[in-house]
Amino acid sequence: MTEDHRISRRTALITLSALGVAAAGGLAAMPGTAWAQALGQNESVEDAMKRLFGGKPMRDGAASVKLDVPLIAENGAVVPISVSVDSPMTPTNYVKHIYVVADKNRIPVVTRVTLSPEAGRAFMGANIRLGESGDVRAIVEQSDGSLLAVKREVKVTVGGCGG
Amino acid sequence: MDVSRRDLLRLLAVAAGAGLAPRSLEAADGPARLLAFEPLGNVTLLHITDAHATLRPVYYREPDSVIGVGAERGRPPFLTGAELLRAYHLSPGTVEAYAYTYLDFATLAARYGRMGGYAHLATLVKRVREERAGRTLLLDGGDTIQGSATALWSRGEDMVRVSNQLGVEVFTPHWEFVYGLDRVKELFGDREQRGVFAGDFVAHNVAELNWAERPFRPYTIRDVGGARVGVIGQAFPYTPVSHPRRFVPDLTFGIQEDGLQALVNELREGKKVDLVVLLSHNGVAVDLKLAGRVHGLDVVLGGHTHDALPQPLLVGKTLVVNSGSHGKFLSRLDLDVQRGRLRGYRYRLIPVLAQDVPADPDMARLIEEIRRPYEAKLGERLAVSETLLYRRGNFNGTFDELILDALLRDADAQIAFSPGFRWGITIVPGQEITPEDAYAHTAVTYPNTWVREMTGSEIHQLMEDVADNLFHPDPYYRQGGDMVRLGGLTYTIDPSKPVGRRIRDLRVAGRAMEPARRYKATGWASLAEVDGPPAWDVVAGHLKSLGRVKLAPRARVRVVGRKGD
Numbered sequence: 001m002t003e004d005h006r007i008s009r010r011t012a013l014i015t016l017s018a019l020g021v022a023a024a025g026g027l028a029a030m031p032g033t034a035w036a037q038a039l040g041q042n043e044s045v046e047d048a049m050k051r052l053f054g055g056k057p058m059r060d061g062a063a064s065v066k067l068d069v070p071l072i073a074e075n076g077a078v079v080p081i082s083v084s085v086d087s088p089m090t091p092t093n094y095v096k097h098i099y100v101v102a103d104k105n106r107i108p109v110v111t112r113v114t115l116s117p118e119a120g121r122a123f124m125g126a127n128i129r130l131g132e133s134g135d136v137r138a139i140v141e142q143s144d145g146s147l148l149a150v151k152r153e154v155k156v157t158v159g160g161c162g163g
Numbered sequence: 164m165d166v167s168r169r170d171l172l173r174l175l176a177v178a179a180g181a182g183l184a185p186r187s188l189e190a191a192d193g194p195a196r197l198l199a200f201e202p203l204g205n206v207t208l209l210h211i212t213d214a215h216a217t218l219r220p221v222y223y224r225e226p227d228s229v230i231g232v233g234a235e236r237g238r239p240p241f242l243t244g245a246e247l248l249r250a251y252h253l254s255p256g257t258v259e260a261y262a263y264t265y266l267d268f269a270t271l272a273a274r275y276g277r278m279g280g281y282a283h284l285a286t287l288v289k290r291v292r293e294e295r296a297g298r299t300l301l302l303d304g305g306d307t308i309q310g311s312a313t314a315l316w317s318r319g320e321d322m323v324r325v326s327n328q329l330g331v332e333v334f335t336p337h338w339e340f341v342y343g344l345d346r347v348k349e350l351f352g353d354r355e356q357r358g359v360f361a362g363d364f365v366a367h368n369v370a371e372l373n374w375a376e377r378p379f380r381p382y383t384i385r386d387v388g389g390a391r392v393g394v395i396g397q398a399f400p401y402t403p404v405s406h407p408r409r410f411v412p413d414l415t416f417g418i419q420e421d422g423l424q425a426l427v428n429e430l431r432e433g434k435k436v437d438l439v440v441l442l443s444h445n446g447v448a449v450d451l452k453l454a455g456r457v458h459g460l461d462v463v464l465g466g467h468t469h470d471a472l473p474q475p476l477l478v479g480k481t482l483v484v485n486s487g488s489h490g491k492f493l494s495r496l497d498l499d500v501q502r503g504r505l506r507g508y509r510y511r512l513i514p515v516l517a518q519d520v521p522a523d524p525d526m527a528r529l530i531e532e533i534r535r536p537y538e539a540k541l542g543e544r545l546a547v548s549e550t551l552l553y554r555r556g557n558f559n560g561t562f563d564e565l566i567l568d569a570l571l572r573d574a575d576a577q578i579a580f581s582p583g584f585r586w587g588i589t590i591v592p593g594q595e596i597t598p599e600d601a602y603a604h605t606a607v608t609y610p611n612t613w614v615r616e617m618t619g620s621e622i623h624q625l626m627e628d629v630a631d632n633l634f635h636p637d638p639y640y641r642q643g644g645d646m647v648r649l650g651g652l653t654y655t656i657d658p659s660k661p662v663g664r665r666i667r668d669l670r671v672a673g674r675a676m677e678p679a680r681r682y683k684a685t686g687w688a689s690l691a692e693v694d695g696p697p698a699w700d701v702v703a704g705h706l707k708s709l710g711r712v713k714l715a716p717r718a719r720v721r722v723v724g725r726k727g728d
Contacts, residue, residue, distance in 0.1 A: 074415060157628055
């Protein structure tokens with residue numbers, strides 16, 4: 001089982017060290033419906049992207065960024081996600097930040113992970129909360145400031161009615 | 164098998180060569196013709212799937228609507244009725260039309276009789292095993308131990324016993340999990356020890372939630388006809404969202420291309436197998452996508468969506484087979500496997516025609532023993548139907564209408580919901596309906612009914628959500644059921660539209676549904692814990708009070724967005 005969307009013991013430990021204890025908002029603390037959604041959108045994803053990246057161009061990261069997240073969440077309150085980037089991690093060329101953005105969340109910016117060349121590889125994993133079905137994006141900021149983005153639709157379904 | 168005139172002549176020649184009088188093949192369109200199979204190669208895979216605990220022969224009408232979206236539309240497996248016959252060069256009014264389509268169902272059912280039944284299936288399996296000694300492997304794609312009263316009452320054990328008697332050698336699950344993980348382990352074992360089941364239970368995409376440990380073995384390797392055959396199990400990927408979470412609270416599933424690719428590579432390079440088979444409970448559209456993205460699969464033996472594919476679909480070099488449901492068919496796939504390469508194949512989706520295949524006495528005895536304590540209770544006459552009653556199809560079937568009527572009446576509600584399960588047998592006109600039949604449409608471990616108020620907009624959203632599970636343009640986002648069945652409500656649907664925009668013109672008792680208004684709704688098989696009377700009692704009670712069932716056609720769902728609309 002290598003880097004599929006489940007979190008292995010090793011990955012979890014790596015994740016903990018990458019995120020530190022102060023994991024950013026959006027990490028699921030308890031299961032259950034994301035009631036916060038009912039309060040309405042706190043910030044639109046467009047505003048959030050503008051705030052974070054201004055008008056900076058963003059390239060399609062499909063060739064080097066791997067976003068692993070279930071297509072249909074088994075539990076919207078705890079959705080395992082990992083992002084790995086095929087990139088050198090040298091002092092002159094490395095992945096500096098990985099952002100996770102959930103378009104439909106009340107607060108779309110779920111987390112920003114800061115990496116350094118010492119991390120050895122550009123990887124992060126976390127459990128995030130998704131309020132409803134929508135795109136989840138991983139945005140990679142490289143040390144030269146360039147941006148790569150990938151996204152995937154994740155369904156948070158009422159379920160049932162299986163064949 | 165796509166039997167053309169040429170094939171038929173060849174089969175006759177083969178039969179003659181084997182010393183069979185041509186008369187024994189009966190008329191050219193006789194059912195026995197479908198049992199003649201010219202063997203090929205050194206490996207015979209026998210595949211059954213989605214039996215849904217159908218111990219005895221039944222009627223099961225194939226769907227009249229299976230709508231594909233985008234590029235899928237109008238191509239196999241999204242073909243039904245006359246379109247399907249045309250695509251496979253088959254004729255209406257034949258045994259193939261009866262087995263593979265809904266056309267003239269009542270008429271052809273009277274001619275060709277019931278299908279399936281483990282005793283008849285056992286005879287066919289035995290015959291092939293005798294003919295191909297040492298060269299066969301029998302695989303079951305799951306959904307085997309749910310769907311009948313006796314399976315429910317024995318918590319799946321009766322079906323595991325008949326599976327052992329049949330000699331099932333490899334198995335992968337879905338509905339098995341509604342008895343809970345502990346019960347699955349008792350019946351099928353786990354990666355450490357065996358259970359009641361005598362074969363190998365494989366499921367690569369099931370893991371414990373926290374640490375990604377697999378509770379079951381991901382694959383098994385069998386020697387068949389001198390070839391090493393690796394079989395990877397693919398359990399239904401969306402088990403936790405399709406059933407109450409309480410049955411598998413600590414397991415995670417999903418579609419894992421990378422994990423599967425790693426296993427295929429391990430089998431090919433590390434274990435030096437000659438053939439890689441995926442025994443899948445994905446559903447056919449997911450199988451087709453997966454086969455195009457994971458390299459090195461020779462064969463996918465699929466189930467879940469109950470598609471009876473008359474021929475395998477080829478994706479690159481991968482053969483994708485789907486073998487129908489309810490014991491109606493035995494798939495036979497003969498393969499020529501030489502030094503790690505698949506060099507040729509021959510296939511038939513063999514209809515198990517109970518009146519043309521004698522029952523195997525040992526299996527018949529076991530089934531009788533299983534049923535004896537319950538026979539009287541299950542055989543009681545509840546009603547007689549004048550109407551053909553069925554469930555399968557993308558939208559409400561006539562048996563669903565009956566269930567919805569029962570729910571609406573019992574709860575005195577305005578709107579009723581019933582899941583779009585693809586299982587549930589067919590009742591032909593003139594047939595008695597028994598408690599056994601009511602269970603065959605409702606036997607789940609979460610059968611309770613519920614009643615509550617819902618706003619028009621909640622109802623609409625729920626319908627959109629379920630429609631997206633059926634018509635999402637990407638098969639990986641589909642759960643494989645049909646559309647939720649609705650009573651008390653009519654609507655228009657355009658499957659080609661995106662989520663949130665497919666369903667419109669909702670009407671309750673003829674009047675436009677108001678988004679903010681509250682409606683009294685009822686249903687069963689909820690994912691939450693509810694405590695209304697179980698669906699089988701509600702349905703049986705309704706049938707008894709009716710005595711005779713006669714349903715006029717109901718204009719329930721208008722489907723638009725297809726060619727010509």
